Amino acid sequence: MKVILKTDVENLGRAGDVKDVALGFARNYLITRGLAMEATPAAIQWFAKGEERRKKIREKALAAAKGVCEQLASVKLSFSRKVGENGKLFGSVGKSDILKSLKASGHDLDRDAVCLAAPLKEVGDFDVELRLASEASVKIKISVVARQ
Numbered sequence: 001m002k003v004i005l006k007t008d009v010e011n012l013g014r015a016g017d018v019k020d021v022a023l024g025f026a027r028n029y030l031i032t033r034g035l036a037m038e039a040t041p042a043a044i045q046w047f048a049k050g051e052e053r054r055k056k057i058r059e060k061a062l063a064a065a066k067g068v069c070e071q072l073a074s075v076k077l078s079f080s081r082k083v084g085e086n087g088k089l090f091g092s093v094g095k096s097d098i099l100k101s102l103k104a105s106g107h108d109l110d111r112d113a114v115c116l117a118a119p120l121k122e123v124g125d126f127d128v129e130l131r132l133a134s135e136a137s138v139k140i141k142i143s144v145v146a147r148q
Contacts (some may be wrong), residue, residue: 001026002039004047008134009035015058016051018044065136068107072130076141079099083123083146092119093144098128120144 001023008014012021018039021030028037037043053064079097082090095114102109115129115137123146131137 003036004039004043005030005036007035014134016054018066026050042088062133062136065085068132069130069136069138072077072102072107072138072140075102075107078143078145080147081123087123089121089123089144090119091140094119098142105121 002020003026005015005017005019013019019036020038026036026038031038050110070080079093079100079101081093084090088107095111095116098114098116099109099111107130109130114130115131120126120142123144126142126144127139129137129139
């Protein structure tokens with residue numbers, strides 16, 4: 001089934017792209033969540049009219065995201081957690097902890113911006129990627145220290 005993407009979909013395409021996807025994926029995921037619409041000739045023509053406007057909006061958003069990335073490049077976060085005998089944390093440092101610390105330092109980001117495969121469960125220094133846009137990402141330093 002051919003669909004027009006309304007928003008950027010990771011591993012699929014950008015807003016405005018016409019993609020050929022499986023029927024079930026289109027009906028059950030893309031269209032129901034408002035991420036895409038069926039690519040009829042009339043819809044393609046209507047969507048093409050607004051391409052210039054969407055391009056300008058995308059460029060402004062990318063410039064803003066790159067500006068935030070420059071600010072975040074110097075950010076270093078530190079977390080103090082209780083540690084067991086083997087060096088493992090009681091608990092972990094996850095996305096929500098990172099977002100709370102960033103918000104306290106004046107950077108309000110979306111939960112999806114933090115690219116953390118699994119919560120941090122050990123003491124040490126880590127680099128965590130923040131992806132603000134498809135072309136704008138930055139790595140911040142996170143330090144997890146043992147609390148007595």
